[in-house]
Amino acid sequence: MFVKVCGLSTPESVREAAGAGADAVGFVLTKSPREVTPARARELLAHVPPGTPAVGVFRHEPAADAVVLAREAGLEWIQLHGDRTPADVKTAHDAGMMVIRAVTMGAAPDAFESWGEELLLIDAAVPGSGEAWDYGSVRAKGLGQRNWLLAGGLDPGNVARAASEAGAWGVDVSSGVESSRGVKDLAKIRAFVLAAKA
Numbered sequence: 696m697f698v699k700v701c702g703l704s705t706p707e708s709v710r711e712a713a714g715a716g717a718d719a720v721g722f723v724l725t726k727s728p729r730e731v732t733p734a735r736a737r738e739l740l741a742h743v744p745p746g747t748p749a750v751g752v753f754r755h756e757p758a759a760d761a762v763v764l765a766r767e768a769g770l771e772w773i774q775l776h777g778d779r780t781p782a783d784v785k786t787a788h789d790a791g792m793m794v795i796r797a798v799t800m801g802a803a804p805d806a807f808e809s810w811g812e813e814l815l816l817i818d819a820a821v822p823g824s825g826e827a828w829d830y831g832s833v834r835a836k837g838l839g840q841r842n843w844l845l846a847g848g849l850d851p852g853n854v855a856r857a858a859s860e861a862g863a864w865g866v867d868v869s870s871g872v873e874s875s876r877g878v879k880d881l882a883k884i885r886a887f888v889l890a891a892k893a
Contacts, residue, residue: 700719700720701868702729709743711879713747715887718865722749722768755778758773759786775787794812796812800832849871854871872887
């Protein structure tokens, strides 16, 4: 099970995620309680093990702007939320970036088709709510053998069951490993990664 821990903002949380065995980490470079500046993301990058993808997360910024900020942060991966088009993925790829494209369960059917992104992330109909949802409903999207991440309302206690119900290739967590909004709990990070990997 591929595990991404997102919204990291301190060296300690980055080291904990990596030490627990997370396969990728995420830095939020858009308006959020978890937002970090590109300069801060570059500092945190020093604590990410070589070969572990570090992802810059964006919401509504144009893809070209996201690329500029990600480069400033020293990142090679970007995660694009919001209303997107295949052209956004192409813009990022043309700039040499790898892409995680995020969609919600309420998105139009064509949004679940491959637009060439490296990974698709499927979130609850209301992303960022931190609430659990009907994870098994993803199976109806017919994703087949594609690599995709399940997100939304996951925590150490439900991640194994949720991933199994959804048939997920990987999982992504942020609020589910926090002690308060935007503040990561190191013990929860470790517990989540271990539960997902088990």
